[in-house]
Amino acid sequence: MANIQKAIDELHIAFTKLNDGFFEGYLPEPAITIQSGGKRKSMGWCSTKEVWQDKEGKNKRYELNIGAEYLDIDFMETMDTMLHEMVHLYNAIQGVQDCSRNGTYHNKRFKAECEQRGFYFPNEKDERYGWAFPKLTEESKQKIKGLDINEKAFVIARRSGSSGAATGSDEGTDSEEKKKTSYKWVCPGCGVIVRSTKPEIALKCMTCDQQLEEDK
The missing domain is CATH 2.20.28 (Rubrerythrin, domain 2)
Incomplete structure (x- = not known):
């Protein structure tokens, strides 16, 4: 029987394999979570700061989240989301601001790094979200298929609806954006x-x- 722990464990495995395959193992392991995207209906996000840490402040981690409502969509879409957020993580570590407008607008710095990490852009820049919609190249998809990630771990998702804004993200919410x-x-x-x-x-x-x- 599928359970959420299997999905979480496999996301950690997927992160490690994607990190080795697309970032030469450079990225530190984040706190990987599965939370509701809330009103934003977000498929995923990555914090721009190390929002997880122990009481002494010695063990610090960024947060990488996969939206609970989208966990059981097409496997390659889940990997697309994971790698997308890993690009954000890479930029955060490098001190590169790749988003603005409370984390919704993806700028040319994000686009440039995506194109170095196995993505392409089928469409022109979106007026509201910028370069927020990269897609995996066919070569990247084949590479991911060869990483032996267990697709069957992602067969359960949140069905009861969502309420409230996503927690743990420092990229803002829709309500915060309206108040600005x-x-x-x-x-x-x-x-x-x-x-x-x-x-x-x-x-x-x-x-x-x-x-x-x-x-x-």
């Missing part, structure tokens, strides 16, 4: 800062000729 009234924009070239009261505007630095990016 001030937005900070930074030029990736010279670092000039501009503030606005609107979230979706296009600002360009006349000195560097680059579009400003929102800074959380």
Whole structure:
């Protein structure tokens, strides 16, 4: 009989194998969780800070979550989500901010790293979410199939509906985004800062000729 512990154990195994296969084993093991995506209906997320730690602050871990409602979808989609969040983890460790707008807008830094880690982008940049929808290449899918990850571990998911925002993530929630009234924009070239009261505007630095990016 399938249970949630089998899924959690296999996610840890999958992380290790994906880490070795796509990141040369560079990534530290995070606290891997299965939580509801809540109102965001998120398939997964990775914290940008080490939000898990012991009382002494010595054992610190990032959080990588797979949405409870999506745990039993197509196996390759689950691996797509896992690897997607591992790209976020890699960028977090490198000190690279790859998202803005409370973690919803994926910028060109995220896109660039995805393309180095077995993804491609079938569609152009989304106005609201940026480069948030990469897809595994066929070569990556074949590579993952060869990692001997147990697909049968992911046959159970949350069915009773979701309520409340996802916990443990420092990337924000829909309700938090609505309350936000001030937005900070930074030029990736010279670092000039501009503030606005609107979230979706296009600002360009006349000195560097680059579009400003929102800074959380």
